[in-house]
Amino acid sequence: MMYPSEAEWAGEPNSRRSPGVARTRDHLCFHCHTHLCMTPGRPLVAGLTADRTVETFEIAERLRATLDAGVTSVRDLGGVPSGYRTALERDLIEGPRLQVAVRVIGHTGGHADCSLPGGTNADPHLTEVADTADEVRMAARRVLRAGADVVKVCATGGMGSPYDDPDDEDLTYQELKAVVDEAARRRGKRVAAHAQGTAGIHSALRAGVTSIEHGYGLTDELCDLALERGAFLVPTPATVFAPLDPAAMPDHYFRKKSRWSGVTKENIAHAISRGVPVALGTDAGVVRHGRNLAELAYLVELGMDPLDAITAGTSNAARLLGVDDQLGSLQTGRTADFVVVDGEPLHDIGVLGRSEHIVLVVQAGVVRKDLLRRKGM
Template identity: 50%
Template sequence: MTDLLLRDVRLLDGTGAPPAPGTDVLVSDGLVAAVGPTGTVVRPADPDPGALRVVDAAGRTLLPGFLDCHVHVSSLPGADALATVLAPESLLTLRAVPHLSATLDAGVTTARDLAGADSGFREAVEQGLVRGPRLQVAIRILSVTGGHGDWRTVDGVALDTGPGAGAVADSPAEFVRAVREVIRQGADWVKVAATGGTGSPRSTPESGGLSEAELRAVVEEAARHGGVGVAAHAQGAAGIAAAVRAGVRSIEHGYLVDDATIDLMGERGTWLVPTLATLTRPVAAGAPPWVEAKRRALREQAGERLHAALTAGIPVALGTDAGVVAHGSNLAELALLVEHGLSPAAALVAGTSGAARMLGVDDQVGTVAPGRRADLVLTDVDPLTSIAALADPRRVRLVVQDGRVVKDTLADAERTPARA
């Protein structure tokens, strides 16, 4: 593997520390080998040094590769439901290849898939069969009868039996079995529908979730399997509160969270993944009228509630629900986090070291420091002053994953240095 010296970058290291201009970062054997003032970083003496690529990055900002903690890589935004049901599984899997690729090109080097991708997706990326973010997967969503993961017709016909189909259960004992089943299939996370949502036909943000006793059974059983975390799709206040009390690790969406639960999340260190990209997206043309009505009602209150949560200082991790929204503009979420109350520096932490902490991989990724995996993003944008510009993947000029350059649009720029 070619070593890489990124020379004279402005480093935002993912910890929230102020930018360090005039920094060199040396990458060797897949890891960040050294970080220091420009001109001081040298390769260790080696009798047989391999190739070294030097990138003159003056004027550009280097960040850790980002982590998107809520994606559905196998979902196609706006896909026709009937066509999806009728499609062979192989088509749905292969259709996800460009989604993975676009996510990586956006600057996301790690992602958590919260239903749809099975463990084969994770392994295909690990083995280098496809380019994409390294994945943690939940595989499917655990749901009560009539809940957010119950997509049977009114007459009880199962429309989807593929990897992403919801697992329906209806008592603590049944949920224990469902947890064991999804972990048997290779899940890194257990996802539950603690409430319904706007995208399901018969549940609402305030109804259709697991009872608190069922949530506790899920959390307890997942913890017994080497500390597997639980991610709760939770939109209404009561369901969010029950999920937090039951001990889930992350609240997904959290749209109508109340003040008491915000306090409790702060005390317990429960993560919020607010998926603002999805909340604020326009309703698709041709969507059923119940979708638009549910979404409009929710959106009015959710903006205010999420602002309260984001300014309360609880742990926040970046997640987009890409798959519901387009793949490949994941970093648009950063500006939305800022619009809803985080500082740009805090939004960057939510997308890097914070997200890595939630995913339990902060000893490997999420910061730029010696010994970390070399997951890096080099951009023309100053994220502290122009964070919205990061939504455009073209502004992400270089992506490094595990020390390999996986996206490179610098060739032209190297002929015309940015310093000019």
């Protein structure tokens, strides 16, 4: 297998290009919505009994699996402390470079409330509960003090939370605005909003959040507002394409997902057709880790051109994370992150979702995975 020149990586025609290399301008390296502390089917009560030492190694294993899947930069939106970012920066463990939200901010009885029926908080490492604009501002200050790169807020209820619904509003417009203002005071930190229902998406966009996570209830008017405000959409379609199994999830979760799956696909497809900027994120933790780029096939199924889907995982994602001056495209003088694929993604986008076809992963010029050498290529 030949390795491409810079011109070839930039997408310029060249008859010497290897058929095993993705013919795209950008390289596939970003994932903007994950929860490394979670795994599918993990019950809420597990947070009470978890051995934190064992969890450390489990999270390190998930980071490694994510890197092997072709992802060299990740944004974790709740549950992982900033120490993992430091460990990765010091090469104590191998995985994608990491941005963290540390904990998720929401109100009592909302999507971020992990209280059990008896009142015990099942996972204090995951959430911050606040109920007034002042309390929410203080919660933002606490997560920023803990090293958050991005502040994660709940603008709506959610699928997996037992006390609310995606159509319910969580933090109010005034509370969301307080977080956006506080984040802006800290060197322009960004705000990601869990926002599924229409009313909460509207409040989050008005408040000035950087990204709408999920966006299931997007309307044509909200697409206009997102385009006007320059907000990104991280639609996480893996969460709605995943097969529904009532035996594998709580009843409230199954009922909500059954009701929302169809309309979600329609609304996200419409947002894509309207040109709302999309960044790649699967909500891994709710869905499986290590299959991050399988999301690209879902985006294509929802109407994206394969190259546009790849852009969602490269230059768009780099812009969302605020690192597009160094990452997101292969150019002279930028950080050398790239992957080599055993296949042609523009003809079969699904090849990127299978880790065994990601044959080479290079992160900042360091080879992190090399199946080519193992195969003697």
